[in-house]
Amino acid sequence: MLILKTIGEVNAWHENMRQDQKSIGFVQTMGALHPGHISLIRKANLENDVVACSIFVNPIQFNNPEDLEKYPRTFDDDIRRLEEVACDVLFAPTVSEMYPGKDIVNDNYNFGHLDKVLEGQYRPGHFNGVAVVVRKLLEIIKPQRAYFGMKDYQQLKIVEALVKYHEMPVDIVACPTLREKDGLAMSSRNVRLSHHERVIAPVIHRVLTEIKDKTNQLTPKEAQIWGVNQLNNYAEIQVEYLQIVGADDLLPIENWDEKKGVVVLVAAYLGKVRLIDNVIIK
Ligand code: AMP
Numbered sequence: 001m002l003i004l005k006t007i008g009e010v011n012a013w014h015e016n017m018r019q020d021q022k023s024i025g026f027v028q029t030m031g032a033l034h035p036g037h038i039s040l041i042r043k044a045n046l047e048n049d050v051v052a053c054s055i056f057v058n059p060i061q062f063n064n065p066e067d068l069e070k071y072p073r074t075f076d077d078d079i080r081r082l083e084e085v086a087c088d089v090l091f092a093p094t095v096s097e098m099y100p101g102k103d104i105v106n107d108n109y110n111f112g113h114l115d116k117v118l119e120g121q122y123r124p125g126h127f128n129g130v131a132v133v134v135r136k137l138l139e140i141i142k143p144q145r146a147y148f149g150m151k152d153y154q155q156l157k158i159v160e161a162l163v164k165y166h167e168m169p170v171d172i173v174a175c176p177t178l179r180e181k182d183g184l185a186m187s188s189r190n191v192r193l194s195h196h197e198r199v200i201a202p203v204i205h206r207v208l209t210e211i212k213d214k215t216n217q218l219t220p221k222e223a224q225i226w227g228v229n230q231l232n233n234y235a236e237i238q239v240e241y242l243q244i245v246g247a248d249d250l251l252p253i254e255n256w257d258e259k260k261g262v263v264v265l266v267a268a269y270l271g272k273v274r275l276i277d278n279v280i281i282k
Contacts (some may be wrong), residue, residue, distance in 0.1 A: 022049035026143035032072035032188035036178040061129030210280040
């Protein structure tokens with residue numbers, strides 16, 4: 001696997017490949033790779049000639065300094081995993097390579113309500129930071145296809161909107177959420193859960209799937225309240241939001257038939273670890 005650290009090195013790699021007309025599949029990550037990430041790389045491998053992955057813990061998408069500081073970094077293990085899955089290229093830039101000079105990050109994206117609701121309400125500036133880095137990485141790597149996990153559902157919608165608005169020549173491929181056997185969505189942050197928190201954590205997904213089973217008994221509003229109450233039964237869990245919304249516009253729904261697609265999304269703290277998850281209801 002080729003490990004590239006600078007944009008110049010990526011440009012040189014492109015130069016070398018130019019005559020070959022190879023399609024590039026790209027997976028952006030913040031490292032601490034787990035099977036969820038690897039599933040994206042496998043899919044990219046099946047659908048493209050060349051697979052590129054990036055590892056960059058993007059400081060400007062963290063609104064909580066402790067979360068940034070404690071974010072797991074396992075670079076050597078990550079390289080081993082990427083080599084095992086036959087990733088061709090890893091782009092792993094430094095912060096100063098991506099953001100040379102503090103004042104340069106002055107893009108101000110506005111995705112209408114898409115970046116204000118759910119995560120946007122609790123993590124101000126987060127999606128602006130995401131949009132800046134996604135656009136930058138797509139422009140550097142120039143993939144034909146870029147793979148994003150549905151685990152970060154709202155991020156996926158923002159990326160789709162970003163690419164559409166800027167008419168970027170890339171297909172965004174949505175990939176299903178990989179879960180532990182007990183249902184917990186795989187996440188780099190899971191390693192920060194204590195043993196006790198890890199035992200409780202699967203309840204988050206369980207409640208979401210039970211909401212899916214209750215659509216003929218409860219209205220969306222009732223199902224939402226039921227779900228929050230279920231999670232509130234656990235002293236260790238602090239729910240930030242649990243909302244049932246249209247799958248495309250992320251706006252709350254009044255009844256189940258109102259929108260073609262419906263998704264339930266949750267963010268909750270288990271101790272100091274913030275977890276998000278979602279389940280497509282229809
Ligand atoms: P991250 O390193 O958390 O920024 O994630 C990098 C990419 O992997 C994003 O597109 C995520 O949505 C995706 N991803 C993270 N966790 C999972 C998972 N459990 N299943 C599928 N994709 C995931």
